[in-house]
Amino acid sequence: MSTKLAQERITEAKEMRNVYCETLIELAAGNKNIVSLDADLMNSMGMVKFAHHYPERTFDVGIQEANMIGVAAGLSATGKIPFAHSFGPFATRRCFDQLFLSCGYARLNVRIIGSDPGVTAAFNGGTHMPFEDMGIVRNIPNVTILEPVDSTQLRDLLKQTENLYGVFYLRLLRKSAVKIYEDGSTFTIGKGxxxxxxxxxxxxxxxxxxxxxxxxxxxxxxxxxxxxxxxxxxxxxxxxxxxxxxxxxxxxxxxxxxxxxxxxxxxxxxxxxxxxxxxxxxxxxxxxxxxxxxxxxxxxxxxxxxxxxxxxxxxxxxxxxx
Amino acid sequence: MISKDTVKEIKILALHIRMETMKAIGNLGFGHIGGALSITDTIAALYGGAMKYDPKNPQWEQRDWLVCSKGHAGPAIYSALALKGFFPVEELLTLNKPGTNLPSHCDRNLTKGIDMTTGSLGQGASLAVGVALGHKLDGRDNFTYLILGDGEIQEGQVWEAVLFAAQKKLDHLITFVDYNKKQLDGYTKDINDVGDIKSKFEAFGWHGQEIDGSNVIEIIEAIENAKQHKDKPSVIVLHTIKGKGWAFAEQELFNHHMNISRDQMEEALTVLSAELEGLVKE
Structure with a gap:
C-alpha cells in the first residue's frame, strides 16, 4: 500500500462508471476469462463501450437479477471471472439467496457491483436507495466488501480482484467522486x-x-x-x-x-x-x-x-x- | 439404435442405484426418498453411457456436467457416483452423518463428481445456464445436463433462466423435469398446477420432448434426440412415479421426505434384489 493524499479535494472530471468501464476493458484485454453481466442497466452503468470491445463477453440478461447472479456463478465454475452489475438494492436485497448460496456457499468466484449507494440514488428515490446493501451482504461468510472512495482507489481495487478468488461486493458510486487520493496510490484490501x-x-x-x-x-x-x-x-x-x-x-x-x-x-x-x-x-x-x-x-x-x-x-x- | 445389452446394463445400474439409495437412507432412518427414486432411471441413463465423465479425474475438462437443481435427489446421484468408481460404495452409508462428504443436498465442494452446489430450489437452473454459457464461450462441446423437479418449476427463477437459455441458443443444455406429480405438501395440481410443462418450455423457445421417465429406452432416445437438436436448448419432461421401486412409498402422498424403518428397508431390498436377479438372468 502506497497512498498519497490529493493536494486538492475537487470533484473528479471522469465519472466512476467510466473508470469502471475503462478498467474492465483494460483487464479484459489481458485476460480472456473476464466477462461482464448486467440486468438491463448497461447504459446507465456506461458499459456500452465494453460491449463494443467484447460483445461475446457481455451478457445483458434483461430484467432478472436472480438469474444474473446464478449465471455469473455458473460461468465462474467454468473458469470465467464475472463482474455482474445492477443498482445496489437489486444486486443485493433482491437476490440475496442467490448471492448467499449460488456464489458464497458454493465457493464460486464472482464480483457483484452494486451502484448508486445510499443517497446518491437521489431522484430514483426510496425504492432504489440502498441503505442496507452492505449490511445484507456482510452476512455471507468470507465475502469481501469494498467501497472505493474515488477513481484512483476504484481502479486499483478492481485490478487487484482479477487475481483473487471468492465473492466480492463492490459498492460503486456511478457519478464523479471527490478526489481523495493522488493518482498512482495503491491500496491493500483489508487495510484502512x-x-x-x-x-x-x-x-x-x-x-x-x-x-x-x-x-x-x-x-x-x-x-x-x-x-x-x-x-x-x-x-x-x-x-x-x-x-x-x-x-x-x-x-x-x-x-x-x-x-x-x-x-x-x-x-x-x-x-x-x-x-x-x-x-x-x-x-x-x-x-x-x-x-x-x-x-x-x-x-x-x-x-x-x-x-x-x-x-x-x-x-x-x-x-x-x- | 440402442443395443439390448446397453438397455439391460442401464436397467441393472438403476436397480443398484435404488438399492444403494434405500440402504443409505434406510441406514439413517429418514430422508428424501421419493424424489431420489423418481429420477433414478434418468440418472442411470446418464451415468450408464449418455454422459461423458472420468471417475479417476472428476474435473476432466471434456466431461459433461450435471446440475441437479432438485438438490435433495443427491443420494441417488451419490449412489451412481459410487457404483461408477468416484468413491467407495461403503462411503454411501455416511450420508448426512457428522463430517460426511455426502450431504442431503448436492455440494460441489464435498463430493467427488458433483459439479454444482444446489438445494435452494430454482437456483440450479441459472447455474446450469451459466455453465453451458461458459462452455459455449470457450468453444467447447461439453453438454450440461440440468435436473429440475416439477414442484421446483413453481420458482420464478427457473423461468428467468429458461428465457435466457433460449435467447443464448444454448443447444448443449439438456434439461429434465422430473414430473412425478407430487411436492412436499401434496399433488402439484392441487397446490399450484404446473400443467403442460413441455408446452410451457416450447413457448419459451425450447425444443420439447415428453416421455415415460421410468422407461430407460425412451430416456436414452430422448437424450440422443436432444443432442442432435441445434440452436435451441432442450427439455425432456419425464413422467415418473415418486418413490418408484419402493411400493410403500409409491402409494404415499407425502413421500418427499419419509421415515424408513429397518424392516421397511429390508423388505424393499428383498423386492429389488429379486427384480435384479430376474433381470440378470434374462
Missing part, C-alpha cells in the same frame, strides 16, 4: 488508510462521507480538537488492528457512512471496539430509515449525513470521553 493524524478522536469514514469527514476534521481543528481521519474502504474483512489502535490512541471513535448505521461500518467498528478496546463511540449514518426522493444535497441534510452532524457527534463523544 489513515488520511489525517490526530489524538483526541478518530473519524472512521467510507464512500462519499470521507470528504465530509475531512471537512469536519478541519473545522474541529480550528477549535483546538485534534481529529484523526481513517478511510475504511474494506468493510469486510475489516481492519481490526487499525481500529483497535485508533481506540487506544485517541480514546473515542465516530463512524461516518452513507448507509444505515445498523449492520455496516458503524456496527462493524463497534464490534471490534467493544470486544477489544471499549471507548465511547458515536455513529453518523442513516438512523434506520427508508430512503426517499430528492436531490442528493437535500437527502444528505434529511438523513444527517452532514459536516455539522459529524461535528455534533464528535462533541458528544468527547463529552462522554471525559
Amino acid at each position: 488508510v489513515t488520511l489525517k493524524e490526530g489524538k483526541d478522536v478518530t473519524l472512521v469514514a467510507s464512500g462519499i462521507m470521507v470528504d465530509d469527514a475531512l471537512k469536519a476534521a478541519e473545522e474541529l481543528e480550528t477549535k483546538g480538537i485534534s481529529v484523526r481521519v481513517v478511510n475504511i474502504f474494506t468493510l469486510k474483512p475489516i481492519d481490526r488492528n487499525l481500529i483497535i489502535q485508533c481506540a487506544e490512541e485517541t480514546g473515542a471513535i465516530v463512524t461516518v457512512e452513507n448507509h444505515n448505521i445498523i449492520n455496516a461500518l458503524g456496527s462493524a467498528v463497534a464490534e471490534v471496539v467493544v470486544e477489544n478496546m471499549p471507548v465511547p463511540m458515536e455513529r453518523v449514518g442513516v438512523n434506520d430509515l427508508f430512503g426517499e426522493v430528492g436531490p442528493q444535497n437535500y437527502l444528505k441534510q434529511r438523513f444527517g449525513l452532514t459536516v455539522e452532524n459529524i461535528v455534533t457527534k464528535v462533541n458528544k463523544v468527547l463529552s462522554r470521553k471525559k
Whole structure:
C-alpha cells in the first residue's frame, strides 16, 4: 500500500462508471476469462463501450437479477471471472439467496457491483436507495466488501480482484467522486488508510462521507480538537488492528457512512471496539430509515449525513470521553 | 439404435442405484426418498453411457456436467457416483452423518463428481445456464445436463433462466423435469398446477420432448434426440412415479421426505434384489 493524499479535494472530471468501464476493458484485454453481466442497466452503468470491445463477453440478461447472479456463478465454475452489475438494492436485497448460496456457499468466484449507494440514488428515490446493501451482504461468510472512495482507489481495487478468488461486493458510486487520493496510490484490501493524524478522536469514514469527514476534521481543528481521519474502504474483512489502535490512541471513535448505521461500518467498528478496546463511540449514518426522493444535497441534510452532524457527534463523544 | 445389452446394463445400474439409495437412507432412518427414486432411471441413463465423465479425474475438462437443481435427489446421484468408481460404495452409508462428504443436498465442494452446489430450489437452473454459457464461450462441446423437479418449476427463477437459455441458443443444455406429480405438501395440481410443462418450455423457445421417465429406452432416445437438436436448448419432461421401486412409498402422498424403518428397508431390498436377479438372468 502506497497512498498519497490529493493536494486538492475537487470533484473528479471522469465519472466512476467510466473508470469502471475503462478498467474492465483494460483487464479484459489481458485476460480472456473476464466477462461482464448486467440486468438491463448497461447504459446507465456506461458499459456500452465494453460491449463494443467484447460483445461475446457481455451478457445483458434483461430484467432478472436472480438469474444474473446464478449465471455469473455458473460461468465462474467454468473458469470465467464475472463482474455482474445492477443498482445496489437489486444486486443485493433482491437476490440475496442467490448471492448467499449460488456464489458464497458454493465457493464460486464472482464480483457483484452494486451502484448508486445510499443517497446518491437521489431522484430514483426510496425504492432504489440502498441503505442496507452492505449490511445484507456482510452476512455471507468470507465475502469481501469494498467501497472505493474515488477513481484512483476504484481502479486499483478492481485490478487487484482479477487475481483473487471468492465473492466480492463492490459498492460503486456511478457519478464523479471527490478526489481523495493522488493518482498512482495503491491500496491493500483489508487495510484502512489513515488520511489525517490526530489524538483526541478518530473519524472512521467510507464512500462519499470521507470528504465530509475531512471537512469536519478541519473545522474541529480550528477549535483546538485534534481529529484523526481513517478511510475504511474494506468493510469486510475489516481492519481490526487499525481500529483497535485508533481506540487506544485517541480514546473515542465516530463512524461516518452513507448507509444505515445498523449492520455496516458503524456496527462493524463497534464490534471490534467493544470486544477489544471499549471507548465511547458515536455513529453518523442513516438512523434506520427508508430512503426517499430528492436531490442528493437535500437527502444528505434529511438523513444527517452532514459536516455539522459529524461535528455534533464528535462533541458528544468527547463529552462522554471525559 | 440402442443395443439390448446397453438397455439391460442401464436397467441393472438403476436397480443398484435404488438399492444403494434405500440402504443409505434406510441406514439413517429418514430422508428424501421419493424424489431420489423418481429420477433414478434418468440418472442411470446418464451415468450408464449418455454422459461423458472420468471417475479417476472428476474435473476432466471434456466431461459433461450435471446440475441437479432438485438438490435433495443427491443420494441417488451419490449412489451412481459410487457404483461408477468416484468413491467407495461403503462411503454411501455416511450420508448426512457428522463430517460426511455426502450431504442431503448436492455440494460441489464435498463430493467427488458433483459439479454444482444446489438445494435452494430454482437456483440450479441459472447455474446450469451459466455453465453451458461458459462452455459455449470457450468453444467447447461439453453438454450440461440440468435436473429440475416439477414442484421446483413453481420458482420464478427457473423461468428467468429458461428465457435466457433460449435467447443464448444454448443447444448443449439438456434439461429434465422430473414430473412425478407430487411436492412436499401434496399433488402439484392441487397446490399450484404446473400443467403442460413441455408446452410451457416450447413457448419459451425450447425444443420439447415428453416421455415415460421410468422407461430407460425412451430416456436414452430422448437424450440422443436432444443432442442432435441445434440452436435451441432442450427439455425432456419425464413422467415418473415418486418413490418408484419402493411400493410403500409409491402409494404415499407425502413421500418427499419419509421415515424408513429397518424392516421397511429390508423388505424393499428383498423386492429389488429379486427384480435384479430376474433381470440378470434374462
